[in-house]
Amino acid sequence: MRWFRHAFLAGRSDAEGLSALQERFANFLALLERNNQVLAVIADMEEKSQGEHLFDANYIRASVADMRAGVIEIIDRMIALGGDPYRPLRDRFAAIDQDVEALLEGKRPIPADDYTIPFDQLGRDRAGSVGGKNAQLGEMKVRLGLPVPDGFAITAWAYKRFIDANDLQARITACIHSVDVKRFDDLQRVSDEIRAMIAESLVPADVALAVQGSYSDLVERAGPRSVSLRSSALGEDTLFSFAGQYGSFLNVRAGDLLDVYRAVLASKFTPQAIYYFLSHDLSESELGMSVSCVSMVDAAASGVVYSRDPVRPDGDDVIVSAIPGLGKYLVDGTLTPDLFRVSRTTGAVRQASLAVKPVRLVLRPDGGTREEPVPPDEQRRASVGEGVLEQLARHAVAIEAHYRRPQDIEWAVDHDGRLFLLQTRPLRVVRARTAAVLPDVAACEVVTRGGITVSPGAGTGVVHHARSTEDLAGVPFGAVLVTPTPFPGLIAVMDRVSALLTEVGGVASHMATLARECRIPTLAGVGDASAISAGEVVTVDATGAVVYKGAIPALVEARRPESELFEDTVIFNLLDRVLERVASLNLLHPSDPDFTAERCQTFHDLTRFAHQRAMEEMFSKAKTLEHKERLGVKLESEIPLDVYILCIDRDASAATGRRTVSEDEIISEPMKAFWAGVKQEGWVSQALPANGGGLMSVLATHLSSTQQDTFSESSFAILSREYMVLSLRMGYHFTTIEALCTPESSKNYIRVQHKGGGASLDRRVRRVALIMNLLSRLGFEHRGKGDFLDSAVSYLDARTSLETLTLLGRITMLTKQLDMALSNDRIAQWYQQDFAKKLGLASPSGATASARTASQPYEPSGPFF
């Protein structure tokens, strides 16, 4: 009974082992699939962020929703696959998700700060506290040393204090929720109610004290007769377009300061603004109102300068609009301004279109403004002189360079001819794709055509080939880098190369993301890229998917990403901020100590981490499965290796009732390819000489006692149609090959581990170094130490994957017990060259072809996948 019970239990645990493995494999495949989908969404969003396509807020929301669903499933699958150690991923997801949601809702809690801050303490990093307008004035004044009138910001924290001290929030919220958003008169009613509430409320004493104190300081420093108060709403000009919806008050006298401050706050609740909150699903309570308090410039002329022509952004012109008097009449459209085109490079006026300006707005001596007629002889005269225009052009170019995007700058000139800059914000240029005129390239010799645009643009440089991380040290500055796969080590040279070509790969790889982030023109899937001679100068047109012989600077210029010019609109800004939270990649190297669940900061990090760990879990689970021999069916082959096969697609033994399977019955593509390579080289060691046994030698005593116990030729494979993990035991050698070959390159990978041998350590290390060299020629990257080698390659297309596996089968046979023969480095070198020639493998590159020797053990060289 006892044996029966034992057999019964063993049988049951076998079945459980198999079904558990099948379940893990199903989770694994689903995780890879989801990983791909998430990467595809990221790739699409990044492409949109480059300004090539139009999109709206709904697109961003839908993309984030897709990504959320994908990441949630990836984490669930990961936990199913690897268990509790992966539960922290859920916490990380929740934290990131909350941030992303907050971004989408425009939620930014008002930060605690001083109630007032003078301009000379501001920079754009303070925008969260003082709003964009104040922050940029501080930035221009302090960082750029530009002529900005003195002033101070009244922070959003002061606004919050005002609202809290008067218990306004609950009442305002109630009012807003009562509104019928479709009826303007209802909006007007609610707006009036809220503004009345604010008008009736008192500015708290501490805020009042701070504002008056700062004002006194300002008068002491700059001695203004009056100031202007303008809204500087949080989020204005960055996330949501509130332009023109908030109040602006000119020529405010000291005694009116607090009243006007309240009026600016009240302007947050115009009917238009309330409509905007509600229709954009914004929580108004999160949107703080900061106020800008600036020394009033008594303007003789005012205007706006665009650092670029918004419809011809590649041109050389700065566009200046100017009117006499205060700028309000320009902004609100009362006057048609003079229009000047000024050269960015020389500051010379190229063109002036003068308008008739019958009136102008000027300061009243007792506060406020008034309109006055312009004397007839001045009406057709240019509002500003060439000197001011030249200065404006210079400042505009400097500010654009500082912010790296076109700017829309307000300015004024006082009666002494002094120029002041009053505001800068990103210029919203019209997309004008046709503006970029492509040079005629018909006469240029085409080196190769085709491939997938991973990152748009064009780059020119000297061709440099690299097969793996080891080859990257010598990549010259400005090179066009050609690699077989988009391997991770490429990060190291992203700041150096002018373009990137890969033979395989697509838009969804991790490296593709980095290429786009670094704005490297990149073409993937250029099948014949390796044939381009090193040292040749080429121009890679990544946008057009063509490689030309020679340098074509005009093409590079024409393809220059326009994203820098177009990414500044509100919606682009939102996308950028969302991308930063979902798509940036912080986990780069699996070998980094920081490669942990806790360090995941974006959705992309989470998928990257899970993808890597899932492969490792699958690998180790498959290797350590118990009862393999009983579970598997034995492979019938002329090769005398006992290979037990377990099919996770279907239960092969159940289907046939047999305990063996023939080679023809293998349906696993990777296994078929690998086995073909094994058979091509054949198994020669079985042909023992007639005289039979030999003499025990001390060579075997190099092995530890445990290793001696494990001499075995029994191997084990877990297979599905597209997957294999094969643990090969050949004498004292252990080789594990794992591969996934699908039609989608971005899922594919091959991983090989080599370990052991019967000879002395120096010979074993020579063998591993030789294998490493051969695998490097196939694009593998490695890590390992001593006689252990762990190599991987990913993103190969299906055909290349299978070819690589066949070569791996051959290498496995050729290097079987090769350690025995590697008594010195010279012979190791000979075998290396002999095998490379036999396998038809080119040297990885001239500089690194030399074999590592036993006296120079190698260190882990880089990350995987």
Next chain:
Amino acid sequence: MEAKRAGDIMIPLDRYPHIPHWFTLRQAIAELRASEIEVQGRKSLPRAVLVFNKTYELLGIVRRRDILRGLQPSFLTGEGMEYRRQLFAVDVDPNLADLSSERIVRGIREQAERPVSDVMLPITVTLDANDNIMTIIYDMVKHDLSLVPVVRDGRVVGVVRSVDVLHELSDIVLS
């Protein structure tokens, strides 16, 4: 002076080139060419490669002459012309080699792919690590060997070469 024993004179096993038995003559040649043996500052090229099986048991020795024998194209050794031998019973004329150098090269390359187990000399004699120099000389002369494996505690630990034995004798004779 104390007479040296086999264990003192021998070259330790891991310093002598060796090869698995399924490796080819070509690979054996490469081993010979790439190896160099240094004994007490004296450098020499190995005259043989040791042949092992997959469990690292010593099977035999492949000497230079064994390799040469194995490399002879089949049309020179006559093995492919058995029927002629029956008809005419004559040795194949070595001058056939002059007919086509191309053919010779091709023939040698073909033969070089044969496994070393085809031509290796099986191990028939071994020495014990404690054997004295006279025993070594006796075995070498009697069996016409210039390389003999040395066994200690049932395991092969090295090989003694005739050149090293001679070197030991020269110290005795010339001093």
